[in-house]
Amino acid sequence: MRLKVYNIIGKEVATLVNEKLQSGVYEVPFTGNQLPSGLYFYVMNAGNYRETKKMTLIK
Numbered sequence: 380m381r382l383k384v385y386n387i388i389g390k391e392v393a394t395l396v397n398e399k400l401q402s403g404v405y406e407v408p409f410t411g412n413q414l415p416s417g418l419y420f421y422v423m424n425a426g427n428y429r430e431t432k433k434m435t436l437i438k
Contacts, residue, residue, distance in 0.1 A: 380425040382407060387418050395421075411436045 382396040392414060395407045411419075416438045422431045 380423065382421065382423050384409070385420045385422065386414075387420075392419070 380396055380398065380400050381394070383391055384393040384395065386392050393409070393411075395409055396405075414436060416436050418433060418435055420431055420433050422429065
């Protein structure tokens with residue numbers, strides 16, 4: 380599974396997970412302390428599954 384965060388222009392700003400995991404429920408901490416406030420996208424890839432969501436980081 381891969382879980383990455385991208386900024387509004389599509390540049391990768393963080394890789395939160397990049398390893399093979401067993402089925403289950405996981406939590407991944409993300410503080411974004413090094414990033415400015417703004418709109419970001421996170422993308423999760425697991426096998427053939429891919430999901431993209433947006434998030435707003437407010438400081």
